Amino acid sequence: MKNILFAFSFLFVLFSGCSNELDIIAPQEEVMVVYGLLNASDSIHYIKINKGFASEDDAPIVLAKDADQLFFDSLLVTLIDKSNNTAVVLSPVSMDKNAGIFNNTVNYVYATNHELTVNRNYGLKITNLISGKVVTANLELVGPPVAKTPTIASINLYPIESGKLMTINYEADMRAAVYEIRLNFVFEEINSITNEVKLDTQSWVVSSGKFNDQKRILIRLDGQLFYDNLAATLEQKGPEITRRGKHLEFEYWSGDKELSTYIDVYGTSSIGVVQKKADYTNITGGYGIFAGRNSYKITGSSLRTEIKNELKTNPVLTPYRFVD
Incomplete structure (x- = not known):
């Protein structure tokens, strides 16, 4: 789309x-x-x-x-x-x-x-x-959507694990006709030589399309897709660069x-x-x-332990050196 x-x-x-x-x-x-x-x-x-x-x-x-x-x-x-x-x-x-x-x-x-x-x-x-x-x-x-999963209260506990389903569920404003959902991954890049820490974001368009009469979106995807998209968009850098995941952001756009x-x-x-x-x-x-159009964002402040572990151990992310 x-x-x-x-x-x-x-x-x-x-x-x-x-x-x-x-x-x-x-x-x-x-x-x-x-x-x-x-x-x-x-x-x-x-x-x-x-x-x-x-x-x-x-x-x-x-x-x-x-x-x-x-x-x-x-x-x-x-x-x-x-x-x-x-x-x-x-x-x-x-x-x-x-x-x-x-x-x-x-x-x-x-x-x-x-x-x-x-x-x-x-x-x-x-x-x-x-x-x-x-x-x-x-x-x-x-108008803005009503978020069901995740919510502001639950985003820090949102699970993304390979082999398990991640769910996105929300209800749109009655005037909305088209939509787009983006999942943003916010992370740090640490340079061991200069000690510089740089904040960066990778954005994934999870889904986009048109609403039906119910104005409701329910998406279930294998969590591995998140890690695959991250691996496809990250840049491989020198051995002095490591990365650390910080938090997630969900953006809901409608027109x-x-x-x-x-x-x-x-x-x-x-x-x-x-x-x-x-x-x-x-x-x-x-x-x-x-x-x-309308834009609505839910921003987390931390990641689940399971996500931090998978950033380090998922084979597709090995070249990108994620650490705790």
């Missing part, structure tokens, strides 16, 4: 880089291309707005390569809480961006640190103060129906770069996506 993983991390791609594989077509109709993925857990919320050009046929909508043509000169961007009809004005900010087909000297997005509330309806309204054109979109923020539909249409190849006029958008008067 690479599409799901991409969707939950695509803001990084949208705001920092672009593909180099894009054919520029002659500009005709000027359009607004909007991307926003709101998460109540985020401290800052971003909306990306670019100027695009649409042809009369089904050719892609293309963003401008020239920085002077990529952004609108004067926009009023507001986020509206539909429960009380209050509006927050977003401010333009500059963000770093990698070189690509778009001009990489400047990259503007609109941002606010306003605290959002889950399960509320929010509207986005963008007004071009020069042309008078208005673009709108709406969403209902996804709304709009995000689920967008994933179905675009997959992983074109988000933020090219769109076709016949493809999906939920932006009224423009193109792009305005969707909601």
Whole structure:
């Protein structure tokens, strides 16, 4: 389910880089291309707005390569809480961006640190103060899941043993349509020569997909898969480096129906770069996506003794020198 993983991390791609594989077509109709993925857990919320050009046929909508043509000169961007009809004005900010087909000297997005509330309806309204054109979109923020196994109280006792089943069980918010579960392993690297101790994390996407009507996820996997994934992602280092496991983190990501539909249409190849006029958008008067997601994390503080022992004795981890 690479599409799901991409969707939950695509803001990084949208705001920092672009593909180099894009054919520029002659500009005709000027359009607004909007991307926003709101998460109540985020401290800052971003909306990306670019100027695009649409042809009369089904050719892609293309963003401008020239920085002077990529952004609108004067926009009023507001986020509206539909429960009380209050509006927050977003401010333009500059963000770093990698070189690509778009001009990489400047990259503007609109941002606010306003605290959002889950399960509320929010509207986005963008007004071009020069042309008078208005673009709108709406969403209902996804709420957090209810964790059954593990929980905050039980994560330090969570068992992961080869040959035995590890269980992940939780209930999602009723508005969630897609999900991703990540298991993060936090460990130390100790250098016996310099005495330097470095903290590191390896992340494993345990499962991803779409919810059924029950909005419940129950996963049972052989614990050996955890150790196999760890061995496949760790780097072998010199004999002076040993490692020590510290704790586990479970991350539960979910997205709304709009995000689920967008994933179905675009997959992983074109988000933020090219769109076709016949493809999906939920932006009224423009193109792009305005969707909601939720992230919820359970963080432990220690590991079970059985996990510490298996880190040292499991054959697939022998080259990585785990110690007590």
